[in-house]
Amino acid sequence: MPKDHGIGASSKRREDVRFLTGRGRYTDDINLTGQAYAAFVRSQVAHGRLRGVDTSAAAAMPGVLHVFTGKDFESVGGLPCGWQVTDRHGKPMLEPRHPVLAHGKVRHVGDPIALVVAETAEQARDAAEAVVAEIEELPAVIDMKAAVRGGPLVHDELGSNLCYDWGFVEENREAVDQAIRNAHHVTTLELVNQRLVPNAMEPRVAVGDYNPATDETTLYTTSQNPHVIRLLMGAFVLGIPEHKLRVVAPDVGGGFGSKIFHYAEEAAVTFAARALKRPVKWTASRSESFVTDAQGRDHVTKIELALDKDGHFLAIRTETYANMGAYLSTFAPSVPTWLHGTLMAGNYKTPLIYVNVKAVFTNTVPVDAYRGAGRPEATFQLERVIDKAAREMGIDPVEIRRRNFIDSFPYQTPVAVQYDTGNYHATMDKLLEIADVAGFEKRLQESKARGMLRGLGINCYIEACGIAPSNLVGQLGARAGLYESATVRVNATGGIVVMTGSHSHGQGHETSFAQVISEMIGVPESQVEIIHGDTANTPMGMGTYGSRSIAVGGSAMVRAANKIIAKAKKIAAHLLEASDADIELKDGKFTVAGTDKSVDWGSVCLAAYVPHNYPLADLEPGLEETAFYDPSNFTFPAGAYACEVEVDPETGKVTVDRFAAADDFGNIINPMIVDGQVHGGLAQGIGQALLETTAYDENGQLLTGSYMDYAMPRADDLPFYRVDHSCKTPCTHNPLGVKGCGEAGAIGSPPAVVNAVIDALHRGGMTHVTHIDMPLSPSRVWAAMQR
């Protein structure tokens, strides 16, 4: 029987009722009394010298309160970068200044030049059109290799467009070169992991508010991590002490990474609100989102895999160009390095690995973490090159993977990380079952009979989640800790409120976190409320990204709840005149072990707040505890994915007919929510594989700046998915044994789709096709099919 509450139950989401009835509270739903509206003037060119900004006409327009330019922001800090990477030679990365409003130069289409604040949104937009920016256009640099070969400098003062040249593990470099020189077989693949636009459906919004009487500043913003924004904006940009600055991220309509970062607009509206002593609101149009939200991926890679005669992996060498865009977004430098290089072992025993990454500035929108962040890039190249090697050596693609699987744990990879647990054969077995690989041959014949090509692509993935051990990431260049926090407040009548530093923007924490507390204490889920998203009433936490919420935030909550339980047992022991060591808590009742003496949860809570009969000499009244949790290792979700496609030989159109995912996420809190997370990730991965691309012309104009040109996956592009997470090797180092599930689908699915298309073409006799770069649009597939 499936459970109907607590850990492991598919509890229905309590969030849904407000969202289904139009009663969510997203940032754009907030209108403050006296609110003014902001509109940004943005660069229309990708690169240029900003000679001057004439705001006089705009300032005279109806309703305009003020026009701010880069000059107004000279006295404040630039937008900070939260991660410093050290290059192969021990030198720190090149780190440009990132002004809130452009100053001196504009560096990408969309770079903000001026901020108009007016009484209404329409007046602000009208006046923004009257601002005249005098820009001397400069040649733009878009192509990464051209940028490092001596193209125009994005940041003159840095003297180079090469942000860093990173080698990992540098000491292995020669041994890897030698292994590749001497190997029985080497498979080489050059590929592009194309740039994507995250496209959370809610565009970004920021509302700044200032109360001159109390000197308190509030920012409402679409963020995945309000505390991080408070720290970055308060301490580094605007110089507002944290106790005078509150950041609220209410209901947030999706993030996928793009709402982690501290953006210029947040600082600008807050600055304007303080200057004008009026609330100031900015709502992005989708067109603005396309040129301002940090984008994802954009790697150009060459990977070489050396094998012995039996198909055992001997060494991997990669060289990647990673696009940073025009500035360093908050966590950009970490993505192609520590979130990418450390995953290059995949699920396999490869003794020698060397990863080289050249991060490059170009006149494009900044690039940062997008669902998976570095791990999809690692997985894609590895699983593609393995498929190609299997084909070249005549080994079955499942068999070659099995031959190389890591099969004993813990496993120390040659790329720093240590996998605590896993069972890759079991997830592969499960995958073959749920994908009905045995039935493929029959489906192939059916496709053939209809004149269609059919292919099967199978691959594995691993990811490092639960980020992260703070002392480790500190050594790697992080400028922040990556712990999480929770306060558990028990009310006098037994209701429980958890204030978490994690943030939910679709993940359903309000439901799943309550399930954990319900399980631990034995009270109904409805008696537990989860609060998140407001720095004023949650402990300092690092927020939600990297599939970390349950593994790190959940662990903090468990710790706090354990403190509550320990104290409650002492109170119960007092009430029952027993020793607290003898008290058991089950189903919301405290019992003296081996007796029928008991007291219920509510009576203990009441005693804590009405301490008439209470051990006041030994115990403080009240029942509220806070805990911080800093993980001792990453978690390592892993799995195996299978995609079956049909390819129309006439047009090159690819249809995903079947998709199966077998994941090991360790223990599961809410299977329904986990399924949903996987579904969403799969759609983003299938979208990347078949539809999505971000194209700039050579002048840096974004050609895919709306949903007319940027192809988002829609219901009729997608199949029903078969997902399974019954293979469970619980994480060994966090209290819930959980690993995280938010990114897996987006990491594991792109290579499965591409492997399937290549397989279909080979089965159709087109064996000359070894790779097609994503997205596998009909035109690209058709072109590849032609000899």
Add this chain to the structure above:
Amino acid sequence: MPKVSMKVNGKAVSGEVEGRTLLAQFLREGLRLTGTHIGCDTSQCGACVVHMNGVPVKSCAVFALDAEGAEIRTIEGMANADGSLSVIQQAFQDHHALQCGFCTPGMVMSAAALLAENPRPTEAEVRKYLEGNICRCTGCHNIVKAVLAASGQDVAAIAAE
């Protein structure tokens, strides 16, 4: 400024709007019915879908003035009279057809229009009909499942098959 009057969720409402004010803006800012969302500026995401005289429209593609005298239904008017979730809303919750909730009002309004037109759609018909609504969170699996379930079809086998 010109004045516009219409019926929204059964209630007569009116307000002053500019010629360029969109129905979506009038609903959100003028009437503070913020359940209708705006996810794009090219009429392609479907977050803003409402019913106008019984027909689904993208309210970002209709001027408020063009809705003069119209009967508008928004997500706020979709629950049963007693406040409980309607069949479609309930199916969305039962089948986890929403995550961040931002596309949800538009999805529910589109799904309701589909079922009014075609009470027992096939999977392919559901997918085709929802082509004008983008969801970035759910991968659409559970949305399609919820719509089929709301039409009274058995969806128990979907995850397996």
